[in-house]
Amino acid sequence: MGIVATGVGKSIGKPIVRILGDISLEIRSGEFVALTGRSGSGKSTLLYILSTLDDASEGRVEIDGRDVARMSATEISEIRNERVGFVFQFHYLLAELTALENVLMPARKTGRTEELTSYARELLGRFGLGGKEDRLPRQLSGGEQQRLAIARALVMKPRYLFADEPTGSLDSANSEIVMKLIRESNRNFGTTVIMVTHDLGYAGWADRRIHLVDGRISSTPTST
Ligand SMILES: Nc1ncnc2c1ncn2[C@@H]1O[C@H](COP(=O)(O)OP(=O)(O)O)[C@@H](O)[C@H]1O
Ligand SMILES: [Mg+2]
Helix, strand or coil: CEEEEEEEEEEECCCCEEEEEEEEEEEECCCEEEEEECCCCCHHHHHHHHCCCCCCCEEEEEECCEEHHHCCHHHHHHHHHHHEEEECCCCCCCCCCCHHHHHCHHHHHCCCHHHHHHHHHHHHHHCCCCCCCCCCHHHCCHHHHHHHHHHHHHCCCCCEEEEECCCCCCCHHHHHHHHHHHHHHHHHHCCEEEEECCCHHHHCCCCEEEEEECCEEECCCCCC
16 A cells, blocks of 8 residues: 555656656655655656646556556546545635535535534644634634645545645744644554655654655755
């Protein structure tokens, strides 16, 4: 179980530019991995490919032993809806839905809203949002919105959590809270975490760091 990438590359545009090349890695179930590298080094692109949101131009990605390129549309949507949670730098909450409704969005997609409502409330409480279930996103602070986005990513109890600079738009106090929640899901629930970060301090919270330089894995991670 886990994610295995073999010789993954990504080329885009006209004329064609290669933005990722020769990426081979293995992320074992239960690991907490930080993906680091300068801006433009390909971190987001790699994260999207590993999470099935984007496809590789070459090479192979296997999730839990299955080649993503050979999965049926049904299997891919099962992975996206149930096995994977996403947290982005900007939270993309739905403005017209309450906090509780936003957290339950992934459950609604799979028809499990009722079953998961009490768990969603429990997550909101644990994330310091108890009593704010009925607020709209604009009635919450930036830190609260990001915590809400993490609760949404976790409501399906996903096996994998992909986070793209989850603290990128937060102050240090809120960054600390968000990072602790991510680490807790890794430790307490065995969620495999793959997190892009600019912050070397937080990269140090991970079991392991994968460092990208110009779209390739660097064997000697030094600075960002
Ligand atoms: N859709 C796109 N069209 C053109 N260039 C892109 C596109 N997506 C990413 N890139 C380029 O690919 C490189 C890697 O991007 P990205 O994965 O977003 O890097 P990072 O997340 O490390 O900042 C950058 O040079 C970026 O400009
Ligand atoms: Mg990025």
